[in-house]
Amino acid sequence: MIKTSHSNSIYPKLLSYIPQSLILDKNPYFVETKINTKEKVLLNDKELSDTITERVSPFGNHCTLISLNRSKRPQPTIKKTNNIKEKICLFDKLDSVAKPQRKEGNVYIAPNPFAFNPGYHDLIITNDHIEDIEDIKEEHIEGLITALFKRAQEISEDRKVININMGINFGTDKEQFSAGASQPHLHAQIGAIFQNGFMPSFSLRKAIEQSFEKENIDYTGEYIKAIKSSNLDIIESKNFILFAPFAPRFKDEVHILPKELNIPTLISPTKDQINELVSLIYKILDSFKEINISSFNMIFEGEYLDKKSNTRMMISIIPRQSDIAYSELNSRFVIDRFPEITSSILRQWIQK
Numbered sequence: 001m002i003k004t005s006h007s008n009s010i011y012p013k014l015l016s017y018i019p020q021s022l023i024l025d026k027n028p029y030f031v032e033t034k035i036n037t038k039e040k041v042l043l044n045d046k047e048l049s050d051t052i053t054e055r056v057s058p059f060g061n062h063c064t065l066i067s068l069n070r071s072k073r074p075q076p077t078i079k080k081t082n083n084i085k086e087k088i089c090l091f092d093k094l095d096s097v098a099k100p101q102r103k104e105g106n107v108y109i110a111p112n113p114f115a116f117n118p119g120y121h122d123l124i125i126t127n128d129h130i131e132d133i134e135d136i137k138e139e140h141i142e143g144l145i146t147a148l149f150k151r152a153q154e155i156s157e158d159r160k161v162i163n164i165n166m167g168i169n170f171g172t173d174k175e176q177f178s179a180g181a182s183q184p185h186l187h188a189q190i191g192a193i194f195q196n197g198f199m200p201s202f203s204l205r206k207a208i209e210q211s212f213e214k215e216n217i218d219y220t221g222e223y224i225k226a227i228k229s230s231n232l233d234i235i236e237s238k239n240f241i242l243f244a245p246f247a248p249r250f251k252d253e254v255h256i257l258p259k260e261l262n263i264p265t266l267i268s269p270t271k272d273q274i275n276e277l278v279s280l281i282y283k284i285l286d287s288f289k290e291i292n293i294s295s296f297n298m299i300f301e302g303e304y305l306d307k308k309s310n311t312r313m314m315i316s317i318i319p320r321q322s323d324i325a326y327s328e329l330n331s332r333f334v335i336d337r338f339p340e341i342t343s344s345i346l347r348q349w350i351q352k
Helices: 013-017 020-024 090-097 138-156 203-213 219-229 271-290 326-331 339-350
Strands: 031-033 052-056 061-069 079-082 085-088 102-104 107-111 121-126 159-172 186-192 232-234 240-243 254-258 296-301 314-317
Touching: 013 240, 020 271, 102 138, 107 138, 138 159, 138 186, 138 271, 186 339, 203 219, 219 240, 219 254, 232 339, 240 271, 254 271, 271 314, 271 339
Parallel strands: none
Antiparallel strands: 031 052, 052 061, 079 085, 102 107, 107 121, 121 186, 159 186, 159 296, 232 240, 240 254, 254 314, 296 314
């Protein structure tokens, strides 16, 4: 059975026998969405327009997003002067990249001219040029995380928005593994999710949680107890726990969960709770420096904004330490260290 992200319909197994050519011109295999932002997005003073296509594969349970503008996003460029290589960063000249923009503390917020999310897709960029993890300070993380959650609140005021999609890619050095960042500059991205639109899938976790809800059992609460009893917890604050997950997807992956059922969505955290998250995130990134991790991805996951359920917001922080090969693409995961070792190593550096 195949369920797409843009429809509540469930397609029968016969879908797998439909010729590939039908995907191109027959619904429900092909959905086009025009970029429609609340304000004009300018790139080099020219207004942008784009069409995002969501295509459903009849040979699997996945959808693929295709965007012409997204495919044109600039990659890191190298300038060579007197045999010295220097990375050229578009964010250092933000005025010529994207408009409109605004300053929030020590970061800038600007629309992403190479959006993959219709409606809203913003860049949050540190004022300081940071391309080496060694140069990341707590004030940089505070600026990014605070602006992310503030922007999430603003976007959520649009009644058509049902959820928020936000995260960080840090790392453009191909020799030491890339995290997919197109520019060598610390920044975050945030987008809106609309009804019947593209939605990142965390279906397995949701299915497990819902099965526990029927018996009024706090699944993630029980999971946190198991994490602590297994010595996988790394650090706790008043409201959150940071830990190595029991079933990691990547080497040295860590998660952050609220300890209570009071922070289900990405617009739930209070100012004090956001400050706690800033401290936890910075501590773990600081420990990455000690074990020579230079690139990482950060993913923020939350419940639908209008739903009240037995769940918790979650943050995944994933170091990029491996090249992806056929075995990883086949299994979709990269594992070569037990989480027990990860928690022990990171706890050691954090508690120093």
